[in-house]
Amino acid sequence: MKISKNTFKEAVCNRxxxxxxxxxxxxxxxxxxxxxxxxxxxxxxxxxxxxxxxTIQTQLQxxxxxxxxxxxxxPVGDSVLIKQLMDMGVQSLLVPMVESASQAEDLVKAMRYPxxxxxxxxxxxxxxxxxxxxxxxxxxxxxxxxxxxxxxxxQGINNxxxxxAVNGVDGVFIGPADLAGSMGYLGQPNHPKVKEVIxxxxxxxxxxxKTAGVLSVxxxxxxxxxxxxxxxxxxxxxxxxxxxxxxxxxxxxxxEQKNNTSNTRY
Numbered sequence: 001m002k003i004s005k006n007t008f009k010e011a012v013c014n015r016x017x018x019x020x021x022x023x024x025x026x027x028x029x030x031x032x033x034x035x036x037x038x039x040x041x042x043x044x045x046x047x048x049x050x051x052x053x054x055t056i057q058t059q060l061q062x063x064x065x066x067x068x069x070x071x072x073x074x075p076v077g078d079s080v081l082i083k084q085l086m087d088m089g090v091q092s093l094l095v096p097m098v099e100s101a102s103q104a105e106d107l108v109k110a111m112r113y114p115x116x117x118x119x120x121x122x123x124x125x126x127x128x129x130x131x132x133x134x135x136x137x138x139x140x141x142x143x144x145x146x147x148x149x150x151x152x153x154x155q156g157i158n159n160x161x162x163x164x165a166v167n168g169v170d171g172v173f174i175g176p177a178d179l180a181g182s183m184g185y186l187g188q189p190n191h192p193k194v195k196e197v198i199x200x201x202x203x204x205x206x207x208x209x210k211t212a213g214v215l216s217v218x219x220x221x222x223x224x225x226x227x228x229x230x231x232x233x234x235x236x237x238x239x240x241x242x243x244x245x246x247x248x249x250x251x252x253x254x255x256e257q258k259n260n261t262s263n264t265r266y
Contacts, residue, residue, distance in 0.1 A: 171211030
């Protein structure tokens with residue numbers, strides 16, 4: 001038995017254009033619906049959604065039956081948490097709020113066994129190694145780990161060149177909502193000045209030979225960033241899909257509800 005190939009990493013390293021969706025509803029039925037929908041990748045959002053280690057593992061087990069690659073966003077780039085995620089079978093991480101090269105270097109090391117890193121060794125307890133049934137897991141594991149750093153602050157943008165220079169960083173994903181807040185445009189991720197910074201970042205990331213990611217639920221904005229080089233593109237969030245559909249259904253029968261909505265847009 002060999003380690004599973006990380007086809008998401010292959011696509012990222014080849015700079016293929018790949019489309020994905022956010023999973024924030026902590027439920028296995030939702031996981032199956034998303035996994036069978038045809039997306040290239042799914043982010044299990046452990047940062048803002050109420051996932052814990054057990055529920056992340058359950059989502060992984062359910063999605064494993066489908067032809068889709070799973071990326072996990074932990075709440076923080078903590079080495080102990082990363083070790084647990086790696087051992088449960090996560091091969092690709094989207095780590096939020098990366099703001100420096102030293103932080104990126106630490107994340108790379110946390111995802112790898114010695115001598116390249118300091119990932120703890122506990123394969124007898126690990127789903128990732130099929131509980132020591134995977135041949136040559138130690139030899140192959142490092143090469144299958146994929147790190148996407150999420151840059152979503154002015155400080156991160158200012159340090160983008162140094163972050164991209166870290167060996168083991170496979171791509172950078174720009175977070176429009178937090179970046180907008182960091183720039184003084186809270187709740188305005190599509191503000192012209194925010195979009196300008198994002199486009200420059202995307203173009204710089206691509207010029208350095210890395211995958212450039214971004215998230216928007218607006219087709220217009222998705223197309224805009226795609227035209228400027230973004231190639232790891234998040235196009236939806238399961239919670240918003242449900243909320244929008246439910247809201248639209250109510251408005252069909254209660255038109256007075258149309259103005260009762262948030263002004264925040266992704």
